[in-house]
Amino acid sequence: MTTMTAASLPPAFVGRVLDNVARVLVGKNDVTALALAGILAGGHILLEDAPGTGKTMLARALAASLGLPFSRVQFTPDLLPSDVTGVSVYRPASGTFEFVPGPIFTGILLADEINRATPKTQSALLEAMGEGQVTESGVTHRLTAPFVVIATQNPVEHEGTYRLPEAQLDRFLLRLSVGYPTLEEEVRMLGRLQSLHPIHTLEAVATPADLLEAQHAVRGVFVAEDLRRYVSGLAARTRQHPLVALGGGPRASLGLQGVAQALAWMEGRAFVTPDDVQRAAPGVLAHRLSLRVEARLQGTPGEAVVGEVLRAEPVPVEAGPPEGGPIKSEPIKAVPDRLSRS
Amino acid sequence: MSAPQVMQDESNTPADAPTNAALQAYGAALLPLALLGILPVWACLLLALLFGLGVRSPLWREGRLLIAFLIVGGAVLGHLLGLGGLAAALRSATLSHLLVLYLAALLGVAGLYWGAALLEEGRRRGLLLVLAVGLVSPQPWLLLALVGGACMRPGHDDRRPGWLGRDGVRWTKKTVVWLAVPLALALALAFALPRPAPLWRVQPLPPAQAQAGAEVLPTGPGGPGSAASSSVTSPPTAPRPRLITEDVIPAPPTELLAVAGILVVLALFLLLRILPARRGRPATLVEWLMGAGLLLTLLLALVLAFGSSTGGSGGGIPAVQGADSGAAGTVLQPPTTQERRLTSFLNLVLWGALLFYLAIFALLVWAALGLREGRRRETQAALPAQAGLPDEAAALHRVRVAYRNTETALAGVGRGRAAHETPQGYAARLAAELPLLAAPLNLLARVYAPVRYGGSVSNADADAAEAAERKIQAELPTLPPIAPTEAAE
Numbered sequence: 001m002t003t004m005t006a007a008s009l010p011p012a013f014v015g016r017v018l019d020n021v022a023r024v025l026v027g028k029n030d031v032t033a034l035a036l037a038g039i040l041a042g043g044h045i046l047l048e049d050a051p052g053t054g055k056t057m058l059a060r061a062l063a064a065s066l067g068l069p070f071s072r073v074q075f076t077p078d079l080l081p082s083d084v085t086g087v088s089v090y091r092p093a094s095g096t097f098e099f100v101p102g103p104i105f106t107g108i109l110l111a112d113e114i115n116r117a118t119p120k121t122q123s124a125l126l127e128a129m130g131e132g133q134v135t136e137s138g139v140t141h142r143l144t145a146p147f148v149v150i151a152t153q154n155p156v157e158h159e160g161t162y163r164l165p166e167a168q169l170d171r172f173l174l175r176l177s178v179g180y181p182t183l184e185e186e187v188r189m190l191g192r193l194q195s196l197h198p199i200h201t202l203e204a205v206a207t208p209a210d211l212l213e214a215q216h217a218v219r220g221v222f223v224a225e226d227l228r229r230y231v232s233g234l235a236a237r238t239r240q241h242p243l244v245a246l247g248g249g250p251r252a253s254l255g256l257q258g259v260a261q262a263l264a265w266m267e268g269r270a271f272v273t274p275d276d277v278q279r280a281a282p283g284v285l286a287h288r289l290s291l292r293v294e295a296r297l298q299g300t301p302g303e304a305v306v307g308e309v310l311r312a313e314p315v316p317v318e319a320g321p322p323e324g325g326p327i328k329s330e331p332i333k334a335v336p337d338r339l340s341r342s
Numbered sequence: 343m344s345a346p347q348v349m350q351d352e353s354n355t356p357a358d359a360p361t362n363a364a365l366q367a368y369g370a371a372l373l374p375l376a377l378l379g380i381l382p383v384w385a386c387l388l389l390a391l392l393f394g395l396g397v398r399s400p401l402w403r404e405g406r407l408l409i410a411f412l413i414v415g416g417a418v419l420g421h422l423l424g425l426g427g428l429a430a431a432l433r434s435a436t437l438s439h440l441l442v443l444y445l446a447a448l449l450g451v452a453g454l455y456w457g458a459a460l461l462e463e464g465r466r467r468g469l470l471l472v473l474a475v476g477l478v479s480p481q482p483w484l485l486l487a488l489v490g491g492a493c494m495r496p497g498h499d500d501r502r503p504g505w506l507g508r509d510g511v512r513w514t515k516k517t518v519v520w521l522a523v524p525l526a527l528a529l530a531l532a533f534a535l536p537r538p539a540p541l542w543r544v545q546p547l548p549p550a551q552a553q554a555g556a557e558v559l560p561t562g563p564g565g566p567g568s569a570a571s572s573s574v575t576s577p578p579t580a581p582r583p584r585l586i587t588e589d590v591i592p593a594p595p596t597e598l599l600a601v602a603g604i605l606v607v608l609a610l611f612l613l614l615r616i617l618p619a620r621r622g623r624p625a626t627l628v629e630w631l632m633g634a635g636l637l638l639t640l641l642l643a644l645v646l647a648f649g650s651s652t653g654g655s656g657g658g659i660p661a662v663q664g665a666d667s668g669a670a671g672t673v674l675q676p677p678t679t680q681e682r683r684l685t686s687f688l689n690l691v692l693w694g695a696l697l698f699y700l701a702i703f704a705l706l707v708w709a710a711l712g713l714r715e716g717r718r719r720e721t722q723a724a725l726p727a728q729a730g731l732p733d734e735a736a737a738l739h740r741v742r743v744a745y746r747n748t749e750t751a752l753a754g755v756g757r758g759r760a761a762h763e764t765p766q767g768y769a770a771r772l773a774a775e776l777p778l779l780a781a782p783l784n785l786l787a788r789v790y791a792p793v794r795y796g797g798s799v800s801n802a803d804a805d806a807a808e809a810a811e812r813k814i815q816a817e818l819p820t821l822p823p824i825a826p827t828e829a830a831e
Contacts, residue, residue, distance in 0.1 A: 222796040271796030274764040314761040317794065 013214060014266045016205040020065040023198045025054050027185030031176050034259075034283055035062060035150075037266060039211070040218045041258035043173020044129050044149040046114075046164075046287065051154060053178040059110045059150040060199055066211055067204030068107025068146065075117035077160065081124035085134045086141070099136060104128050105143060107208060111151035115161040122168050125149060129171040146211050166246065166290060173255045174280075175287035214265075221261040222271040226316035231256050231277055237309040238289055243300060246290035256284045274315045282306045367397045370458050372490025376472050377450050379479025380443060385417040389451065393458060397494070405628040406458070410451040412635030415642050418444045422645075444642060450475045461495045466520070468495070473527075485525060592689060602699035606640050609706035640702075643695065738793050740804035744811040745790040751815055765790050779817055782810035 014036065021032045035058060038045045047055040056072075063070035073084055086102035103109065104125070114122060128134050129149055134141045151172070153164070169175075181189060192198065223231075231253050239247030248256075257272075259280035264272045286302030295305070374381075374389030381389075389410055396403035418440060453475040460468030472491045476484035610633070749759055752772070759768040769787035773780035789807045792799055799807075 224795050227795060269792075269797065271792065273766065273791050273795050275766045278764060278767070311762045315764050317759070317765060 013206060013210060017062075017065045020202060020205050021058070021061040023192075024057050024061040024202060025178075026189040026192065027181050028054065028058070028178060031178055032058065032062075033263075033266065034174060034176055034280070037259050037262035037280070038174040038176075038283075039066070039146070039148050040214055040262040040265065041173060041255070042146075042215050043255060043258065044151070044171060046169070046172040046175040047150060047152045047178060048155050048175055048287075049152075049178045050156060050180075053180060055152040055178055056110060056112060057199060058178060059108065059152070061202060062150070063108035063110075064199070064202040065205050066108070067207045068148070068211070070108050070110070071103035071106035072110040072112060073103050074112050075114050075121065077116060077118060079117045079121050081121050082136075084121065084124050085128070086136055088137050097137070099139065099141065101141070102134075104134060105141075107144070107146060108148045108150060111149055113153060114151040115153040115164055117162065119162050119165060122162065122164060126168060126171060146208055146215065166288075169287050170249070170251055172287065174259065174283040176283055218258070218262045218265045221265050221269070223257055223261065224271070224316075227260075227272055227274065227277065228257065230274060230313065230316050231260070233313050234277070234281060234285070234309055237313055238285055238305065241289075241305055241309060243292050243295035243298075243305055244289050245292045248285050248288045252285055252288050256280055259284055274317075278310055281310055285309075366493040367462075368394055369490035369493030370394065370397050370461070372493075373454050373458055373472055373487050374451075375483040375490070376454065376476035376487035377447065377479075378483045379476070379481040380447050380450060381414065381417050382420075385413050388413045389454075393454075396458070401628050405632045407452065407455045408632035408635035408639075409628070410455065410635070411448065411639045412631055414444070414447045414451055415635065415638035417447070418642055419638070446478055448639070450478060457491065458494070461491050464495055466495065488525060598696060602696055602703065605703045606699050606706065609703050609710065610637060610640070640699075734798060734800075737799045737801050737804040741789050741793045741799055741807045744804075744807040745786055745793070748786055748811045748814050751818055755818055755821060757821075765794070776817075776821060779814055782813045786810045786814075 014033075017036055018029060018032055021036075022029060025032060035045050035047075039062065045059075047058065049055055060070065060072075073079070082102065084102050084104050086100055086105065088097040088099050090096075091098050111125065114125075128143060128147070132143045132145065132147055134143065149172075153161075180186075234256065235248040235250075235253040237247075238244055238252075241247065256277060260272045260276035263276040263279055264270075282303045285306045289302040289305055291300065291302060291305070371390045371394035373393055374386045377389065378386050392402065392406060392409055392413070396406045402409075422440065453471050457468040457471030457475070460471065462468075469488060469491045472487055473484070476487060745765070752758060757772060757775075759765075763771070765787040769783040773783050776783075786807055789799060789803045789810075791797065
């Protein structure tokens with residue numbers, strides 16, 4: 001594979017990955033793009049949806065397309081933290097303990113039905129997701145970058161599950177819902193999957209090095225000062241919302257900016273627009289909101305609160321026209337700030 | 343499209359802004375006292391001032407070495423003129439003494455510079471360098487130089503050096519040993535070692551002797567120290583040093599030395615001419631002094647090497663005291679092995695100096711050409727950017743005006759943008775309502791996004807935006823009336 005540059009990479013790289021995933025997941029380009037944006041922003045994804053909607057397929061297709069090593073752990077109540085992170089095994093021959101890495105030492109870890117494991121096991125992921133390392137018996141083992149956790153959970157069935165703690169939820173950059181396909185999409189899917197499942201023949205269209213390079217390029221996407229204020233304003237409004245007990249923190253703002261940068265980069269832009277922020281906001285903010293009892297009783301989801309917040313926060317656009325009607329073209333008196341920056 | 347780079351604000355601190363150095367750091371000003379055995383007092387005081395200024399200002403610290411060379415060169419030049427002029431000095435074997443002392447002084451200030459740098463980094467071994475420099479010509483002031491060096495060394499955590507006991511330093515046995523042993527050693531050596539006559543004590547020749555070409559005795563096999571000692575007195579009947587040309591390494595041609603020196607000077611001028619211009623400002627005083635130091639060093643080295651190689655009459659290094667080799671024309675005893683070795687050694691030094699000149703010349707030319715090429719590229723790169731700046735600024739402004747006028751006009755007919763709507767979202771909503779305006783609205787929103795959020799637009803984009811504005815303005819009177827519920831929203 002040729003080395004990609006920041007300028008040429010977005011259309012080819014993004015297009016190849018999205019097309020590859022679309023071979024498996026029919027009609028879910030938007031959620032696939034958001035998931036890819038989350039990965040490009042260096043985050044972890046929580047897929048929350050009913051069983052059979054394609055959560056696992058999305059994770060596997062992304063892993064295969066990006067050429068990343070893939071591990072899957074089925075989270076169950078009896079799963080132990082060491083089953084995920086690894087364990088030190090005593091070797092009688094040498095008389096020493098040897099660390100046997102767990103499935104977390106991979107590129108993409110699919111934590112299937114993460115809410116079925118006990119909080120202790122869920123928390124075993126915290127260090128790996130936050131700091132990219134695993135500490136076992138006092139020894140820290142670095143995870144190889146890129147490292148992405150894609151977790152799934154069923155939002156309907158709560159029996160025998162353990163709700164993810166806020167700290168764990170905050171570690172997920174995006175919470176996405178795959179959603180049911182439309183009738184037409186489902187018909188197309190049936191035709192495509194009639195014989196061999198395409199996931200088995202899916203080939204990598206990128207390498208981990210490409211992904212790292214893309215992640216680096218994403219961080220270079222320009223975010224205007226007032227767009228940063230807009231992002232911070234959205235996070236602040238979630239904290240002030242009457243139905244929210246605990247709103248989005250600075251990590252939410254950072255995540256929102258990162259995903260917006262990734263979305264802009266995927267569209268071949270070198271700058272973020274408010275549309276990128278608005279597109280990223282529900283996935284980044286909704287799962288971080290701790291709603292009050294009233295909201296739960298009313299059945300108001302986090303996404304609805306984020307929608308209200310987006311409608312309340314003014315978008316930074318050109319200042320309004322001066323008194324006296326439309327302005328006339330006038331001679332330039334100074335170089336705009338944006339030009340002087342470059 | 344590549345992401346625009348956000349320019350980082352550089353520090354506004356000027357290069358010559360005074361630093362907040364602790365008082366002990368000015369102990370660096372005492373370091374040049376180590377050279378009192380070689381250099382005149384005034385030169386040491388100037389060096390002390392220079393090292394003190396280096397503590398106060400980073401700019402002066404950068405110039406320490408070359409300006410110190412200037413001071414040393416000034417001392418030598420002063421003495422050279424005091425000998426009765428260059429012509430007299432060239433005929434005098436004192437020139438060899440001067441050359442040796444000059445080289446010793448140059449190495450001394452270089453050692454002090456290096457030692458000061460090490461001490462400023464907190465490394466104790468800088469004191470050893472100061473000690474080594476002082477032991478070239480030991481004298482009691484060396485002790486004060488060492489004390490200054492110990493003072494100026496910062497602590498490991500950059501606090502004030504506490505060895506004076508003010509900041510609760512523990513006077514352990516190790517501390518005492520570290521201080522006492524070098525000081526005692528320096529004290530003993532300062533009084534025990536023989537002292538060479540310093541440069542400023544070498545007596546100029548009487549005019550009659552200088553006219554007659556009588557020579558002060560040149561260096562002996564004992565090295566610079568003994569050479570200096572022997573040059574303190576100049577017997578009136580001392581014969582000219584003879585030239586040894588047989589069974590020795592030949593001296594380099596003097597013409598070659600002269601050409602090499604001239605080339606170095608020319609290359610230096612070229613570099614000095616380019617450097618300040620490259621920085622876009624006139625050269626500072628420190629830079630002028632540095633340049634002068636380098637220039638004087640090269641000139642003096644050239645003159646001294648030239649004079650030494652000719653020995654007043656050309657053809658090789660004047661060796662040890664002996665009979666006249668020229669005027670009388672009488673052949674005396676053949677040179678001893680020791681004389682031959684010394685002559686070979688000095689000729690080798692001259693060859694080394696020649697190679698050094700050529701290397702310096704090549705480096706200077708390489709640096710000058712590199713700087714000139716870099717400046718040319720910068721100029722070429724800046725030209726299109728400057729030329730394009732007004733155009734791009736004008737294009738940005740035109741798009742901004744077109745968007746604002748369009749939004750104002752649409753607001754005037756009740757189809758304004760909601761505060762939470764993005765330009766793209768606004769255009770999409772209106773396009774859904776007014777399919778006739780979909781194309782110009784989408785185009786305007788697409789072109790406007792880079793203007794507002796950090797991209798760039800061309801004149802063609804601006805033309806398209808203005809055309810879209812005109813189309814929308816023209817269609818406004820034909821728009822269907824807004825529904826009451828819609829208007830209420």
